[in-house]
Amino acid sequence: MSCLMNVARSIFCAVALAGPMISASPGVAAEPDYATHLQALQKTVPKGFTITLQKPFVVIGDEIPSLVRQRSTNTVKWAVEMLKKDYFSRAPDEIIDVWLFQNKASYEKYTKSLFDDKPDTPFGYYSPTHHALIMNISTGGGTLVHEIVHPFMRANFPQCPAWFNEGMGSLYEQAGEENGHIHGYPNWRLPALQKAIQRGDVPPFETMMRTSDSQFYGRTSIGTQYSHHYAQARYLCYYLQQNGLLTTFYREFTANVKSDPSGVETLKSVLKATDLKTFQKEWESFVLKLKLD
Ligand SMILES: [Zn+2]
Numbered sequence: 001m002s003c004l005m006n007v008a009r010s011i012f013c014a015v016a017l018a019g020p021m022i023s024a025s026p027g028v029a030a031e032p033d034y035a036t037h038l039q040a041l042q043k044t045v046p047k048g049f050t051i052t053l054q055k056p057f058v059v060i061g062d063e064i065p066s067l068v069r070q071r072s073t074n075t076v077k078w079a080v081e082m083l084k085k086d087y088f089s090r091a092p093d094e095i096i097d098v099w100l101f102q103n104k105a106s107y108e109k110y111t112k113s114l115f116d117d118k119p120d121t122p123f124g125y126y127s128p129t130h131h132a133l134i135m136n137i138s139t140g141g142g143t144l145v146h147e148i149v150h151p152f153m154r155a156n157f158p159q160c161p162a163w164f165n166e167g168m169g170s171l172y173e174q175a176g177e178e179n180g181h182i183h184g185y186p187n188w189r190l191p192a193l194q195k196a197i198q199r200g201d202v203p204p205f206e207t208m209m210r211t212s213d214s215q216f217y218g219r220t221s222i223g224t225q226y227s228h229h230y231a232q233a234r235y236l237c238y239y240l241q242q243n244g245l246l247t248t249f250y251r252e253f254t255a256n257v258k259s260d261p262s263g264v265e266t267l268k269s270v271l272k273a274t275d276l277k278t279f280q281k282e283w284e285s286f287v288l289k290l291k292l293d
Contacts, residue, residue, distance in 0.1 A: 032094060153169075163263075167237040
């Protein structure tokens with residue numbers, strides 16, 4: 001787990017770089033042993049929590065039971081169905097617990113006592129080490145959908161670079177359904193990105209897409225530009241979505257990742273662009289015209 005807080009309401013919910021990667025070898029994996037896992041949870045989960053099975057997740061929350069079940073169905077089940085429909089054929093091989101803490105106090109208390117974590121985001125994070133999505137659900141369901149993307153991406157596209165993993169997670173942190181498909185909408189990451197574009201402070205796509213995961217998450221210095229990476233990646237995904245190219249890009253990128261680990265060549269191919277400089281100008285004017293509802 002690692003999440004860095006930036007100024008204002010930015011979240012950088014980074015996916016931990018360590019931990020075992022799941023192979024994406026073809027074939028149907030055996031279903032995890034949910035019954036044994038649930039039995040173990042009954043013994044360890046603190047009193048006052050509701051536990052509901054929502055495969056491949058187990059949702060555990062300390063809000064009133066009806067609300068925990070509602071979130072399990074309306075957010076977790078919905079997001080899983082939508083994401084599987086458009087992107088992810090493979091479920092995570094492991095059982096992942098979704099902890100929904102009812103407020104800041106509960107979130108801070110239990111991240112310490114259950115996981116010995118001290119989160120640097122007030123919203124939530126994905127911890128591959130603990131096989132868990134850990135959320136302060138009082139901040140809203142958007143971060144939960146964002147985090148649900150990560151274990152699915154890990155299972156289906158283990159070579160996925162951070163920029164695309166976070167671009168997709170961020171896209172769906174403000175999402176609804178259109179024509180039976182998940183759809184991301186402009187959100188709070190927009191104004192800072194628009195200001196950065198106006199200042200000429202957004203790096204070329206090649207630079208952003210070729211960052212290592214450590215660089216993307218700001219664990220190594222590449223200057224101050226990384227603070228816009230999440231928004232830049234999100235609104236690149238948003239642009240692709242709006243032009244009907246996002247599912248194509250995902251499919252082709254997963255197929256091409258060995259020869260094109262950054263996605264730069266795949267992006268050019270999907271956009272039918274010879275270079276990304278011209279595209280970036282078009283994308284910047286597209287982003288500058290976007291408005292928050
Ligand atoms: Zn994330």
